[in-house]
Amino acid sequence: MSEVSERCEEGCDFEWSLVSSSDIAPRIIxxxxxxADLITAGAKPHARKSQNVWSPIEYAGHVRDVLFNLRDRLVVAINEDNPLCKGLFGTPRIDLGLYVGDEPDVVAEELRVAASLFARTWDRIPDVLRDRTMVYGYPRPADRSLRWVAAQALHEVEHHFVDVRDGLVDS
Ligand SMILES: [Zn+2]
Incomplete structure (x- = not known):
C-alpha cells in the first residue's frame, strides 16, 4: 500500500508505518x-505567539478532541465496513470560540483522560480487527487501517507537543 513510505510533511518527520502497535498507547499517554505539564507550568498558555498560530492551550484542546474523535472512529470502523466518518472540524472549533475561557488545569486533566481512554480502547481492540479500514482524509484521502489511524492519533499528540512547547510565551 501507499502507506509504506509516508512521512509527515509538516515538519516532524513522523512515519506512520514505523510505529509499533504496542507502542502507541504508552507514547500517547x-x-x-x-x-498537560507544559500548559500548567506557569507560562502563558492562552497567548498566541502570532495571530495565525494557535495558542498552547488551543493546541492542547485540539489534541484532546482529536483523541476523543479518533477513538470513536475506531469503534465505528470495527462495526461498519470502510466508513467515511465525520471529520473533527478542528479549525472551526477554535474559530467559533468553542475553547474560549478554557482553564489550563481543566484542559490538562481532560487531555490526560482522553489519552487514557484512547490508550485503553486501542489496547483492547483485537489484533485481528486492526487491519479493518476506514476512509481518512489526512494527509490525503485514502483507505487506512485501524493501525494507521491509531498511529495518526499518536502523530497528532507528538506533532502538537512541539507546537505547544514552541508556542509558550514567557510570563
Ligand atoms: Zn507531524
Whole structure:
C-alpha cells in the first residue's frame, strides 16, 4: 500500500508505518502528559505567539478532541465496513470560540483522560480487527487501517507537543 513510505510533511518527520502497535498507547499517554505539564507550568498558555498560530492551550484542546474523535472512529470502523466518518472540524472549533475561557488545569486533566481512554480502547481492540479500514482524509484521502489511524492519533499528540512547547510565551 501507499502507506509504506509516508512521512509527515509538516515538519516532524513522523512515519506512520514505523510505529509499533504496542507502542502507541504508552507514547500517547507520555506525550499527552507532557503537554498537560507544559500548559500548567506557569507560562502563558492562552497567548498566541502570532495571530495565525494557535495558542498552547488551543493546541492542547485540539489534541484532546482529536483523541476523543479518533477513538470513536475506531469503534465505528470495527462495526461498519470502510466508513467515511465525520471529520473533527478542528479549525472551526477554535474559530467559533468553542475553547474560549478554557482553564489550563481543566484542559490538562481532560487531555490526560482522553489519552487514557484512547490508550485503553486501542489496547483492547483485537489484533485481528486492526487491519479493518476506514476512509481518512489526512494527509490525503485514502483507505487506512485501524493501525494507521491509531498511529495518526499518536502523530497528532507528538506533532502538537512541539507546537505547544514552541508556542509558550514567557510570563
Ligand atoms: Zn507531524
Amino acid at each position: 507520555k506525550s499527552s502528559a507532557a503537554i
